[in-house]
Amino acid sequence: MSLSSSEDYEPPLKFVNSRDEITGDEYDGTQRVQMSCGHGVDPGSLTAWCRSLIDQGRFKLYCPADVAGGKCGAEWPYPEVRRSAVLGDAEQQEFERKLALTAARLYCDFKECPSCKSLVERKELSHLRVQCTICSSEQKRTYEFCWQCLRAWKGPGTPSDHCDNEGCVDPNLQILANCGIKDLPGSEIQGCPSTRACPTCGLLIEHKDKCKYVLCSRCHVEFCFACLDTAQACKAAKGRAWYQRCTRPLAPRQNRIPVWSCKD
Ligand SMILES: [Zn+2]
Ligand SMILES: [Zn+2]
Ligand SMILES: [Zn+2]
Ligand SMILES: [Zn+2]
Ligand SMILES: [Zn+2]
Structure with missing residues (x-):
């Protein structure tokens, strides 16, 4: 079983005076974002590079920087790319939709x-x-x-x-049946199960974040830990005060693991 949570810790973006390691453009006074592998990249070329990977049906986003005798090849987690590339809303949705499709095929x-x-x-x-x-x-x-x-x-x-x-029992169902309950900090949501199965792909996720919205590390769909709607739908239904409570009631303990549909 893999318990995972999305953005437990988000270090602030680091900027460096370096060349753009994706295009090879020399430093021209524009600061580059330093990725977790240490290489500096321009947010624009990072977006273009990741788009080309995603369009090829790749699931792992990696660093193409030239290093002695080859490529860096370090894998960048998607949340890091999302932050560093400064993706617009439409780009973010497009990336996440395509990544989810690729992942669904992979885990099919x-x-x-x-x-x-x-x-x-x-x-x-x-x-x-x-x-x-x-x-x-x-x-x-x-x-x-x-x-x-x-x-x-x-x-x-x-x-x-x-x-x-x-x-013949599903160990994941037992975890869902026996997990603790918690109040989600900063909101009026009380007695929420501390482990949920991702409503899109079924991956078990333990709540660690401060926020009620959690980005699934497998299918990359962000969902609301309280109402189990997608984060987008939960926010949209509530207008501005989405943080305090959801429009839909707190979803009870799940007694089924959602199955990821591999069909488009
Ligand atoms: Zn690198
Ligand atoms: Zn057989
Ligand atoms: Zn069986
Ligand atoms: Zn998922
Ligand atoms: Zn919600």
């Missing part, structure tokens, strides 16, 4: 069939019951296994969060 579910070990794709994302076509044709009967406990399927085939094999 494949698992090893417990019987033949070939990779099987889950087509019905809401079903744990998955058929292996290789085993089915070899055994001349339908072979199905459980996506969660990776044993031969037992029980009825209706969408459910477990099969009838003993001990």
Whole structure:
């Protein structure tokens, strides 16, 4: 399980008198932003470089600076890029939408069939019951296994969060059921579960930020920890006083993990 939170700590931007390590333009009196790898970049060329990576379907944003014998290659976390490149609202939305699509494809579910070990794709994302076509044709009967406990399927085939094999439980659901509750600082929101499953991709995230809005590190969609709407929708519904409380009520403890749809 990976518990992660977005911007736990945001150091202030650092500026340096250096050349632009992306284009190679010499220092001309314009300060550059210093990235976490130490290289100075111009916010404009940073945006252009990252756009080209994202348009190629890349998910990892990295530093192209020339260093002795190669490229720096350091990976920049997306929140760092978002801050350093000074993205406008439209650019930010475009970047996040494309990154989310790429990530969805990347994490699109494949698992090893417990019987033949070939990779099987889950087509019905809401079903744990998955058929292996290789085993089915070899055994001349339908072979199905459980996506969660990776044993031969037992029980009825209706969408459910477990099969009838003993001990078939989703550990993430147990975490959601047992996590503590907390008041979100600086707001009127009380008794909020301290761990949420990202409403877009299902990644478990523990609340550490001061803000009720949390940027998911996997799908890059920012959401409201209280009402579980997207940050954009939650803010838009509330007008100016969005910080204190949401328009929608505090969402109860989740008893389902949202499944990331890999389709556009
Ligand atoms: Zn670098
Ligand atoms: Zn198989
Ligand atoms: Zn199972
Ligand atoms: Zn997510
Ligand atoms: Zn909200």
